[in-house]
Amino acid sequence: MTTAPSETADRHRQAINVLLSHLEAANTWWPGADGLTVEDALRSYPEAVAAGQVPNRAELVRAHPGLLDALLDLLPAVGSPVS
16 A cells, blocks of 8 residues: 555654654754754754653654654664664
8 A cells, every 4th residue: 555645744744743842852952943943953863862862763663653654764773773
């Protein structure tokens, strides 16, 4: 079964919101502060994982299995491999 482009885009937005909510809760960089973009904030995610401030990739996928592909697209090398 093929996923419709609009459904893929919706999952991508949902995954971004999940990641940004973790970054916000950890008081890390946030879009709009000092000119940072959403992309800047998302690039800070691996650093936040390394500092133990946010869930790693495996934890995110366990918590949000419906967003697997979108999360892996956004964070291909962050945290533990998905098993």
